Amino acid sequence: MNDQMLNVVVRKRHEQGAGVVVLDLSDPAGLPLPVFEAGAHVDIHLGGGLVRQYSLCSNPADPQVYRLGVLKDPASRGGSVAVHEQLLEGREVQISAPRNLFPLAADARRSILIGGGIGITPMLAMAYTLQARDSEFELHYCGRSRNHSAFLEELKSADFANCVRTHFDDEAPEQKLDLPAVLGQAEQGVHLYVCGPAGFMDWVISEAAKAGYSDDHIHREYFQVEVDNSGAGFEVVAARSGKSVQVAEGQTILDALAGVGIKIDISCEQGVCGTCLCDVLEGEPDHRDVYLTDDEKAANDQILVCCSRAKSIKLVLDI
Numbered sequence: 572m573n574d575q576m577l578n579v580v581v582r583k584r585h586e587q588g589a590g591v592v593v594l595d596l597s598d599p600a601g602l603p604l605p606v607f608e609a610g611a612h613v614d615i616h617l618g619g620g621l622v623r624q625y626s627l628c629s630n631p632a633d634p635q636v637y638r639l640g641v642l643k644d645p646a647s648r649g650g651s652v653a654v655h656e657q658l659l660e661g662r663e664v665q666i667s668a669p670r671n672l673f674p675l676a677a678d679a680r681r682s683i684l685i686g687g688g689i690g691i692t693p694m695l696a697m698a699y700t701l702q703a704r705d706s707e708f709e710l711h712y713c714g715r716s717r718n719h720s721a722f723l724e725e726l727k728s729a730d731f732a733n734c735v736r737t738h739f740d741d742e743a744p745e746q747k748l749d750l751p752a753v754l755g756q757a758e759q760g761v762h763l764y765v766c767g768p769a770g771f772m773d774w775v776i777s778e779a780a781k782a783g784y785s786d787d788h789i790h791r792e793y794f795q796v797e798v799d800n801s802g803a804g805f806e807v808v809a810a811r812s813g814k815s816v817q818v819a820e821g822q823t824i825l826d827a828l829a830g831v832g833i834k835i836d837i838s839c840e841q842g843v844c845g846t847c848l849c850d851v852l853e854g855e856p857d858h859r860d861v862y863l864t865d866d867e868k869a870a871n872d873q874i875l876v877c878c879s880r881a882k883s884i885k886l887v888l889d890i
């Protein structure tokens with residue numbers, strides 16, 4: 572994990588679509604920002620221990636700005652509301668250096684980018700990069716309606732505008748996303764990238780699997796998931812210290828470990844980012860995250876302790 576922190580200032584802020592604020596962050600002294608790759612995100616430190624992650628959606632070739640698009644989600648646990656209320660123009664804020672858990676595949680012959688709602692954000696950075704690489708791609712942007720959707724002007728005026736297709740729920744049936752046609756049958760070198768609400772992503776991923784796409788050709792980034800902490804209690808042993816703790820029903824492994832003084836690095840606390848990944852030495856995890864691939868889950872040798880639980884009565888972790 573890259574622990575480098577950056578101080579940035581909100582240079583520009585504007586509202587787009589329904590409830591989306593677009594923020595341009597830059598170095599307070601106007602210096603170039605660290606380079607980032609398409610698909611990367613930053614952690615924003617909002618005060619009071621509140622840390623949230625947002626994808627960078629600006630052109631990675633522009634070192635002067637990190638652009639974020641943040642949807643105000645009234646059901647959120649405070650993150651997006653704090654961004655909307657606190658991050659006004661001129662405000663300084665601490666962010667992590669960019670980290671990329673959603674990179675473009677280096678060997679792609681063709682890329683299919685599908686963004687649902689605010690899930691368009693990482694796709695924008697990917698489109699800039701693929702265009703600069705002269706690599707074949709198409710970008711599909713799905714939303715409830717044009718009025719609700721951010722970034723439409725940018726997509727219309729971008730150099731890659733001819734690679735963009737929009738699909739709105741309230742417009743003519745012919746423009747709706749015909750997923751089987753877009754996916755076709757899986758071919759060597761064709762990679763799919765999807766980001767959006769969980770139900771939308773599950774639909775795209777299951778259709779891609781039906782079309783023969785292998786798991787390592789389906790790249791995904793969830794931005795919001797429900798964490799389910801239900802299930803019986805179990806024991807967790809921290810092998811390095813030998814400490815043992817009982818995880819109660821409704822409690823996370825993370826919280827139980829904190830109770831015996833074992834601190835694990837965290838960020839999203841939703842099984843999305845991978846920050847809290849620990850190696851499993853013994854026992855069977857009950858994976859509840861959306862970060863590990865199906866193959867990694869089946870291997871049962873890693874666990875995300877912010878959300879996952881145990882199927883066995885005991886888990887021994889390499890911590």
Ligand code: FES
Pocket residue numbers: 836837838839840841842843844845846847848860862875876877878
């Ligand atoms: S903190 Fe993000 S996956 Fe656990």
